[in-house]
Amino acid sequence: MSVIALFGAGGKMGMRLGANLQKAKANVRYVEVSEAGKERLKSGLGVDAVDPRSALAGADTVILAVPDTLIGKVATEIINDLKPGTMIIILDAAAPHAGHLPKRGDITYFVTHPCHPPIFNDETDPKAKRDFFGGIAAKQHIVCALMQGPEADYAKGEAIAKIIWAPVMRSHRVTVEQMAILEPGLSETLCASLLDVMREALDEVERRGVPREAARDFLLGHMNVLGSVIFGETQGVFSDACNKAITFGKPVLMKDDWKRIFEPEEIMDSIRRIT
Numbered sequence: 222m223s224v225i226a227l228f229g230a231g232g233k234m235g236m237r238l239g240a241n242l243q244k245a246k247a248n249v250r251y252v253e254v255s256e257a258g259k260e261r262l263k264s265g266l267g268v269d270a271v272d273p274r275s276a277l278a279g280a281d282t283v284i285l286a287v288p289d290t291l292i293g294k295v296a297t298e299i300i301n302d303l304k305p306g307t308m309i310i311i312l313d314a315a316a317p318h319a320g321h322l323p324k325r326g327d328i329t330y331f332v333t334h335p336c337h338p339p340i341f342n343d344e345t346d347p348k349a350k351r352d353f354f355g356g357i358a359a360k361q362h363i364v365c366a367l368m369q370g371p372e373a374d375y376a377k378g379e380a381i382a383k384i385i386w387a388p389v390m391r392s393h394r395v396t397v398e399q400m401a402i403l404e405p406g407l408s409e410t411l412c413a414s415l416l417d418v419m420r421e422a423l424d425e426v427e428r429r430g431v432p433r434e435a436a437r438d439f440l441l442g443h444m445n446v447l448g449s450v451i452f453g454e455t456q457g458v459f460s461d462a463c464n465k466a467i468t469f470g471k472p473v474l475m476k477d478d479w480k481r482i483f484e485p486e487e488i489m490d491s492i493r494r495i496t
Contacts, residue, residue, distance in 0.1 A: 223308075223381065225249045226276040228295060229286035231258020234312065237356045238286055238385040239266050245384045250276035277302045282381065284310045289496050293321030300325055308374060310381060314400035315492045317368055329370025331378030332397055334404060335386045336362040340445075341454045355386065362391040366400050402483055405491045410482045418474075419444075 225242065229235040231253035242249045243266060253259050253270040262268050277283070277299060287295055293316055296309065303309075305327040311317055317332050338359035344350045352359035363386045367375040375394070383389045395403070423440055427433040450457040459467070481487055 223248070223282040223377070224280045225282045225284060225381070226252060226273075226280040227284045227286060228252045228273070228276075228299075229258075230270065231255060231261045232286060235286040236261060236265055237354075238284065239268075241356060241385050241387050244387070247384065250280065252276045273299060274302060279304075281306065282308045282310065282377075284312070284381075284385070286312060289313055289315045292316035292496075293323075296321070297323045300328075303328055308370065308378060310378060314366070314397050314404065315495045317397050318401040319489070319492045319496050321496060322368075326369075329374045329378070330368040331370070331374065331382075332366045332368055332400060333378065333382040333386070334364050334400060336364065336393075340448065341452075358388075360388045360390050361386060362393065363389055364393045364395050364400055364403065366395050366397045368397045398485075401488050401492060405495060406483050406488050410491055 225247055227235060227239060227242070227249055230239050230251035235251075235253070235258075239249065239251060239262070249268075251262055251266075251268050251270050252273050253262055259270045262270055281304070283299065283303070285292055285295055292311060292313075300323045303325075306329070308329040308331055309322075311322075311330065311332045313334055314332055316322065317330060322330055335355050338344070338349075338352060338355045338361045342360070344359055346358060349358040349360070355361035363382055365375070365379050365382050367378065379392055379394075383392060419440065423433070423436055426436045447459075447463075449455045450459065482491075
């Protein structure tokens with residue numbers, strides 16, 4: 222097992238990853254700069270934070286569980302303390318795709334991100350059913366990219382990714398560019414925006430006199446059945462009335478050029494705003 226230095230260990234993401242690394246009995250050194258984070262590490266995982274230089278001494282893997290806006294800064298601060306062959310694992314494609322990682326040819330950059338537990342699942346355990354983010358009890362898929370480094374390092378990075386995002390079903394290999402299309406493009410610019418519009422629609426329906434609980438139950442139930450047909454989870458066809466509503470609704474709701482959000486320059490603009 223790698224000697225892993227986990228940066229941002231006392232944050233929300235770091236605590237999730239740290240708990241799973243503990244379950245796997247990994248050799249982890251926890252790095253946290255905030256006093257609140259250090260206290261969370263002590264009370265939540267029963268470990269003490271160490272200073273960055275001590276954590277990096279002899280470490281062959283570094284996980285940066287820090288915000289996108291800090292990835293470049295932290296990576297630049299530690300880059301000269303890493304031995305050749307060290308793997309840096311980043312948990313989002315934004316900073317790597319934006320070019321924020323320091324140049325050094327003898328280390329590996331590995332990027333991984335969770336897909337999160339799918340809407341259509343077979344979870345029966347109450348804890349798993351309420352684990353919407355994943356990495357605690359609910360099974361999820363993940364995506365991984367070897368941005369830089371020897372091909373053999375992909376298996377090492379993926380093995381660690383399966384631990385930190387556990388329990389994992391499928392692991393998909395993609396490029397960093399493809400991961401950036403998935404997020405922010407597909408998941409945030411598109412999916413989150415449309416879901417937020419749906420929530421606004423729920424507010425509007427309530428404003429027009431429909432009881433909110435009735436409207437919410439109606440909307441979420443239809444999201445389930447309509448989604449199962451649209452995404453091929455079940456065989457079925459829509460009624461003529463539903464198909465006519467879609468034909469009318471899409472041009473009202475969507476601009477003709479909406480797919481431009483996936484163009485490289487649009488993805489990069491979105492990432493620049495994020496980072």
